[in-house]
Amino acid sequence: MEEIDRKIVSLLSRNGRMSFTELARQAGLSVSAVHQRVRRLEAEGVITGYIALCNADVIGLPLTAFVSIKPFDPAAPDDLPSRLADLTAIEACHSVAGEENYILKVRVASPTALEDLLQQIRSIANVSTRTTVVLSTPYEYRPPTV
Known part of the structure; x- marks a missing residue:
């Protein structure tokens, strides 16, 4: 995996809701380039999904x-x-x-x-x-x- 792809995966693993604009800024790429890379990483199975993490205590499962x-x-x-x-x-x-x-x-x-x-x-x-x-x-x- 290329270093820039590692950077993108690292950023998204910390914040899966990061906008493509912010992701591009932090990765040092254009928005279209980062969008293409994310879609390729998804297609290759590197990125397998995005989830919402819930506070178990708040939702009644302490x-x-x-x-x-x-x-x-x-x-x-x-x-x-x-x-x-x-x-x-x-x-x-x-x-x-x-x-x-x-x-x-x-x-x-x-x-x-x-x-x-x-x-x-x-x-x-x-x-x-x-x-x-x-x-x-x-x-x-x-x-x-x-």
Whole structure:
């Protein structure tokens, strides 16, 4: 990747709503050149999307937890992500090496909601769970060094 493309990706990863005018100014390019580069980076799959980050406390989901899951039957098909896809409280699903197969990042409204979600996960996926509740998050969604 060219250095100017790295600069554009870095700027957009810090502020995905930056205007093409401002992006061009900070990257040292014309607006049309930066627009072409952004579209090319999107087409090449370097930039995969733009999202709005929400304050979980404000939207009523103050409890974050990581749930490690392991199937009861190691020979069972590895279709856990698709079986759990409809549970919207699961914010992220990571396939991991180690004792567990997946680690889920979940956000819920309360300890009771977490307990209900864990029961749903166990029954839908036929897995054992190990849960770690997040006490605080000093930082999250840090932009990558490109």
